[in-house]
Amino acid sequence: MKLSRNWAGRLLAATVLLAAPALSPSWAQDAKPIVIASSEDVISLDPHMLDSNNPTGSVIWSVFDSLVRRDLDGSPQPRLATSWERVDDVTWRFKLREGVKFTNGEPFNAEAVKINFARMDTAPFNSVQQLHDQTGLKEVRVVDDYTIELVTAAPTVNMLYWLEEAFIAAPKYITETSPDEVAKAPIGSGPYKFVDWRRGDALVLTRNDDYWGEKPAVKDVVFRNIPEVSSRLNELRAGTVDLVIGITPDSADQANSDVSDLVKIEGLRKMHMGISIKGEQPALADARVRQALNHAVDVPTIISSLLGGSTSSLLSVVNPPNNNPALTPFAYDPEKAKALLAEAGYADGFPLTLQWSTRFDGGKEVSEVVGSFLEQVGIKPTYEAVELGQFREGLSKASLKGIYFQGWAALINPSVELVILTCGHVDNSSGYCNPKYDELVLKASQTLDDAERQTLEFQAQEIIWNDAPWLYLWRLPSFFGLSKQLSYEFRADNYLEPYLITYK
């Protein structure tokens, strides 16, 4: 009976410690790994089930390589692919890195890529992986051992973007092993090797000494799951955790201590109140009403009072640096808002339901402040918290009631950012539909000339900005805590790359 001996022993240890707290603590070790604390637990270690950036994504990014790495500014960098070119409108050719081995000894080559991409396109992986859906990838051609060609159904500018999230596992291993085994014991070619995972507690990685790239400075990395934010911060202050992810704005200051610093990043997620055009309030179908909502709310004041000035207003539905610089935030102007409402035939305002879910912190507070601004131009708000599952159902069916607190797309890719607002798109939760906009977005996504594409994207951005399917708010700020002994440049998309952490 392993179990009973185990807890009896611990009980004894606990009693001893209770009696004599001064005994030297066994948990203080000398060879100290870097400990990273997140609120969530890792979900699956199958690289093709990757659907959250941290901690699952951070672990996958450490154990596996993709063909292309996404740099902090969104630009593509060589990874398992050393170079690429476009052969014709629908064909991409990639030169692959030679001499790379997976940690079980299998060699990396074009066949490995083909096997991995084929797996991503089968159930259940295709419910999570987006490579095929988003790029129209229809054929993977092995040219020689270290050259592959990817053929798409139509020209696409998004190939590199989605390759950055398509990870390559040891091909023989994933073909011959059952998926639930793969999800527990991953084998890749990345800078770290998987050691151990106790769900709900900790996941341990160690440096892959045969890694093809530059060796990581940190040897052992532990990803801990600490759900409570104050406990994560207490660990940081006690020096037992080195890096904390997911700090709420109201507790951010506590990350500053004699052993740690707070790091602020203006995130990429675009927070807004979505405007449900097909919801229960017909007034919202009028673009003048939607503009009036935007003029009625003083976003900079909310940012400075509610978020401690930690972020800035949205400038477009496309993140910098790809935003149309001619666009500026709607000015706070209640008189103009009232005039627009009167022009649309709603001089006396109308009732409006404000909804939020638990998906983003502060949904209630934001909704109430926005509601009080709207009240001043004659709109009568009611407030409603919605259970996350119901909320997501409402989003995907574009059936939420009035306006709702939501964030969209922590990414830097104008084509993907624009396409979500096209008619009937599954993410188009406000139900906005403008054929002229759709035409521009589609044309842009198939235009391979950079300057020409940018012109089309700027035009599309201008149309959508003024049509206002959202009440534009801000970019969701991210707060991190970092030990004073380490240096690391945080990513706005919340992925973490422990192999880039260095000691000061």
Place this chain on the structure above:
Amino acid sequence: MLPFLIKRLLQAILVLIGVSFLTFIVAHLTGDPVELMARENATEEDKQQLREYLGLDRPLAEQYLSFIGNALQGDLGYSFVQRAKVTELIAERVPATLELAAAGFLLSLVIAIPLGIIIALKRNTFWDLVVTALAMIGQAAPGFWIGLMLIVLFAVELKLLPVSGYGGGAYLVLPAITLALQSAARLTRLVRASMLEVLDADYIRTARSKGLRERTVLFVHAFRSSMIPVVTMAGLELAELVSGAFITETIFAWPGVGRLAVNAVYQRDFPLIQGVVLLAAVFFVVINFLIDVLYVVIDPRVKLK
């Protein structure tokens, strides 16, 4: 004794079937888990594929019967979200939960029983007042607050114990104290009340008038019968502890069943919800049975039929 056992076993089976049925229905009433699981931009077609893959496209009755059929063979299915065997996910958490429950429970008994007896004997004195007041505060103070205060004092300021996590005995101390303080507060007051009631009983007066030593009166006559309500209450406390102490587990990042259960509910992970609820029901049934047996041991007047 044998008819009692058979009756109890049949009752237990009925309870477990009832619990599994209710859990199944209530879980399915909360909505479609695919809405939470599919990626944010999944199409309706992707979602339908996922439903088929998970077997959620089958009629409810069929889903329930196949769940029961498999459960009888010890197979509780696969977690929707974590894609691992439910039995495996639960088995991983049970040792940590039992460890914390046992430590918290024993500690609370060690605090509550002597303290309850002492203040019962010193009724209406200064010490009675102080301890009763402390117990009321302990009962009123939220568990998360006690936990956070313990962390700030012993882990962050004094650095004597780890803040959170699971490992050697040191990790067990603070969460066990957090649990024990709340449970001890409830039990202390119960021990006091029950002891006072027994001390006023006729047979105690008789025992005293027979000239028995006060120690014999207290520990043989009074203590045993005053323990009946305490055993009932303590049994319920233990059953609650072994089915997971969500708040304490969350604050101390303790990988127990409570966090597993609550996350399963948030994620509409039906197989996992059914698994953890079934486990909790089994614990309750077993502990209730043990309480009944304990009554006989404590009080010879009780007969099991």
